[in-house]
Amino acid sequence: MPGALRRLSDLPLVIPVFPLDGVLLLPGGQLPLNIFEPRYLNMLDDVMSGERMIGMIQTRPKGAGRASDHGPSLAPIGCAGRVTSFAETSDGRYLITLTGVCRFRAGDELPVRTPYRQVRADFSSFEADLRDDGLASSAADPAPLLAALRRYLDHRGLAIDWSGAEAAPSDALVNSLSMALPFDAIEKQALLEAPTLADRRATLVALLEIDAAVDDDDEPPSIQ
Structure with missing residues (x-):
């Protein structure tokens, strides 16, 4: 488990989310990502100066759930990952690795001014994801x-x-x-x-x- 994130109390109450359909992050898994879109470059700049946590999440199928002002309706459950590898390319992209920490239930979406989306994350149903024997x-x-x-x-x-x-x-x-x-x-x-x-x-x-x-x-x- 990356860092000292071993208890629910170690996890943030609010996390930025990266909606990416067809991409799966699981606790303990490692997901390489090539970040080039400006709003997610901004997100990485912010998370690297803090807890380095990002919530990978998919969107609901079209017509399922209500879209927000920020984009399509989010799936009910995602997985939070911690940036464990980071590099910047000469053309301004970020190459990162996210290591899965714990699944979360996506709560209210915050009315933020950041170009990326943020949600209240409820990890309480997935405490078992934090155990060392999870894999x-x-x-x-x-x-x-x-x-x-x-x-x-x-x-x-x-x-x-x-x-x-x-x-x-x-x-x-x-x-x-x-x-x-x-x-x-x-x-x-x-x-x-x-x-x-x-x-x-x-x-x-x-x-x-x-x-x-x-x-x-x-x-x-x-x-x-």
């Missing part, structure tokens, strides 16, 4: 996940380092695949909102199996 390997049998992953990759014509996948702790593999694989925004949100790692594993296996079973010309069924 510890569980006793779950990895075989169903690996079998579903193999079918998914074969269907898409992709390949991975299988020795690395088979040697990885089961739950760490679940989180890394959830973040890295090209699921759509709704599917990414379902993985984020899974209450426990066991639930996330089950959701991930279901998504892999659905994708592998769908013909290229077919519409995949919804998991919701």
Whole structure:
């Protein structure tokens, strides 16, 4: 866990948010980002002088929820990350790495003058994300996940380092695949909102199996 953020009381009550559909940050995961839009460059300038915390969040599907004056309606749950790597390029972009700290429920959006959005963050439902054992390997049998992953990759014509996948702790593999694989925004949100790692594993296996079973010309069924 980055820094000393190990208790709910260590987390800020208000965080800036970076709405980015189809991108997933999970507790303990690392997300590289290339920041070039002026409002988010401004956001990085501000967070680097403070707690270095950013809330990654998606927006609700069009027509779901009420948009704010600042943009589309935000998804109900996001994940706060701490900037753990920062570099500036010669053309003024920021290359950062966010390390996931804890999921949050997005509360009221603040009427701020900053060009980026800020929300009240409620972390109380996700205290387990802060525990050191959050990515510890569980006793779950990895075989169903690996079998579903193999079918998914074969269907898409992709390949991975299988020795690395088979040697990885089961739950760490679940989180890394959830973040890295090209699921759509709704599917990414379902993985984020899974209450426990066991639930996330089950959701991930279901998504892999659905994708592998769908013909290229077919519409995949919804998991919701």
